[in-house]
Amino acid sequence: MLQDEQKALVAKEAVNCLLQQHPPYSILGIGTGSTVNLFIEALAPHATKFKGVISSSQASTDRLLQKGFTVLDANEVDSLDVYIDGADEINPEGVMLKGGGGALTREKIVASMAKRFICICDSSKQVMMLGKFPLPIEVIPLASQKVASYLEKLGGVVSLRKSKEDPSKNFITDNSGWILDVAGLKITDPKALETELNQIPGVICNGIFAQQKATQLIVSNPAGVEIIAF
Numbered sequence: 001m002l003q004d005e006q007k008a009l010v011a012k013e014a015v016n017c018l019l020q021q022h023p024p025y026s027i028l029g030i031g032t033g034s035t036v037n038l039f040i041e042a043l044a045p046h047a048t049k050f051k052g053v054i055s056s057s058q059a060s061t062d063r064l065l066q067k068g069f070t071v072l073d074a075n076e077v078d079s080l081d082v083y084i085d086g087a088d089e090i091n092p093e094g095v096m097l098k099g100g101g102g103a104l105t106r107e108k109i110v111a112s113m114a115k116r117f118i119c120i121c122d123s124s125k126q127v128m129m130l131g132k133f134p135l136p137i138e139v140i141p142l143a144s145q146k147v148a149s150y151l152e153k154l155g156g157v158v159s160l161r162k163s164k165e166d167p168s169k170n171f172i173t174d175n176s177g178w179i180l181d182v183a184g185l186k187i188t189d190p191k192a193l194e195t196e197l198n199q200i201p202g203v204i205c206n207g208i209f210a211q212q213k214a215t216q217l218i219v220s221n222p223a224g225v226e227i228i229a230f
């Protein structure tokens with residue numbers, strides 16, 4: 001089965017799980033990325049069963065509105081039952097590395113509002129140790145050089161993310177930040193590194209999701225779909 005077929009399968013399974021487990025008319029947190037796009041597509045026929053959704057990016061918001069969902073402002077909502085999102089890597093404890101799509105800050109905020117985090121991905125994202133995928137770090141543009149020097153001292157190889165549409169320009173996040181992609185970090189203690197990186201002046205958010213780890217993983221592999229609880 002191709003990776004895209006695996007993503008579609010997991011998106012469909014996530015919709016089935018959600019409709020079975022979740023009380024109707026509640027509010028969902030929705031992430032960002034190609035797997036989430038397939039999830040939105042599969043959930044769209046049920047859009048009106050939910051009171052609303054909190055979105056983690058402008059890209060997801062545009063897609064959700066187009067599909068008939070009510071998108072609410074995070075400030076209007078106290079807490080969420082469930083947040084659903086993909087990941088770039090997930091370890092056996094449910095700790096994730098995220099931000100390949102550049103939406104990590106809002107993803108972490110919405111995830112922090114939710115009681116449960118359901119991660120949806122294909123099995124290529126399952127790793128024993130995080131860090132093969134370069135770690136995305138969103139920074140205030142003014143601080144990018146200072147933050148990059150700090151990360152290099154930790155052994156990281158840092159690249160400033162460029163726009164896919166125009167590689168002569170920097171990638172700009174929904175929060176007007178820049179993204180540093182950091183390869184070569186040894187993430188042996190994800191929680192400690194997440195905390196350390198949060199202390200660097202100018203860092204808006206880093207892509208280690210240890211505090212906001214997954215509580216459930218719905219993962220597809222060529223043989224089918226597996227559900228793992230953490």
Ligand code: 5RP
Pocket residue numbers: 031032033034035036085086087088097098099100101102103104107
């Ligand atoms: C976006 C993310 C995504 O969840 C992550 O990049 C996975 O995306 P995809 O489902 O396209 O593989 O963190 O910021």
